[in-house]
Amino acid sequence: MIATHPAHLLLIALLSGALPAMADDLSHGKALFSACSSCHGEQAQGSPALAAPVLAGQQQSYLIRQLGNFKSGLRGSNPGDSAGAQMQAMAATLSDEQAIADLSAYLASLPPPASKPSLSGNAALGSRLYQAKCGACHGGQAEGNLAMHSPRLRQQFDSYLLLQVNHFKQGIRGSAPGDRYGKQMKMMAATVNDQELLDVLAHISNLPQP
The missing domain is CATH 1.10.760.10 (Cytochrome c-like domain)
Structure with a gap:
C-alpha cells in the first residue's frame, strides 16, 4: 500500500471541494x-x-x-x-x-429597529392586497421567505419600500439581464396602482413588531 503525504490529501480536498466552508x-x-x-x-x-x-x-x-x-x-x-x-x-x-x-x-x-408609518394608506385594504399579491413570497407577516428568496419587509421604512417598488415599476431596478428575482418583482410591482401600493405599505407598517 502506498502512503499518501498529508500535503497530497490537502490538495485532493481542495480540488474536490471536500474542505468545509469557512465559518x-x-x-x-x-x-x-x-x-x-x-x-x-x-x-x-x-x-x-x-x-x-x-x-x-x-x-x-x-x-x-x-x-x-x-x-x-x-x-x-x-x-x-x-x-x-x-x-x-x-x-x-x-x-x-x-x-x-x-x-x-x-x-x-442585529435586532431590527421599531418602525413608524410615514405614508398615508388604508391598512385594512392593504392587508387584503398584501395577502393576495405579496404574502406567498414575503410571508404572512412580511417576515421574508428563505425558500422563495424573498426579503423581510416588516420594520423597513415605508418610504424606502415605496421608492424600490416604483423603481421596479419604472424599470430602474429588475431590468438587468440575469436579475431573475428582480424581474419577478418588476412584474408584481406592475399589478398595483399608486393608491394600492400605499395601502399595502400601510399594512406592512402596522404589523406587530416583535
Whole structure:
C-alpha cells in the first residue's frame, strides 16, 4: 500500500471541494460595517433621509445576493439609481465572497429597529392586497421567505419600500439581464396602482413588531 503525504490529501480536498466552508466571522463583519454606518447608522437602523434601508435583521442570504449584485453591476447601473451607484462603489471595497458573507452575517444578527408609518394608506385594504399579491413570497407577516428568496419587509421604512417598488415599476431596478428575482418583482410591482401600493405599505407598517 502506498502512503499518501498529508500535503497530497490537502490538495485532493481542495480540488474536490471536500474542505468545509469557512465559518462566518461576525467580528470581521462588524469591522467591515464601519464603512457603511455613515449612511445605514451605527446599528444598521437605516436613514430615511438618505434613502438608506434598515439592514439589521435582514436575511443573510438576501444581503449576500444584493451585495453580489452591486459588486457585479447587476444592480445599481441604471442612470436613475443614484443610491445604487453609491452602493456599487461600496460593494467594490469588499474583497471576496467571505467578506460579503461576514458582513451579511453580522447585519442579520442585529435586532431590527421599531418602525413608524410615514405614508398615508388604508391598512385594512392593504392587508387584503398584501395577502393576495405579496404574502406567498414575503410571508404572512412580511417576515421574508428563505425558500422563495424573498426579503423581510416588516420594520423597513415605508418610504424606502415605496421608492424600490416604483423603481421596479419604472424599470430602474429588475431590468438587468440575469436579475431573475428582480424581474419577478418588476412584474408584481406592475399589478398595483399608486393608491394600492400605499395601502399595502400601510399594512406592512402596522404589523406587530416583535
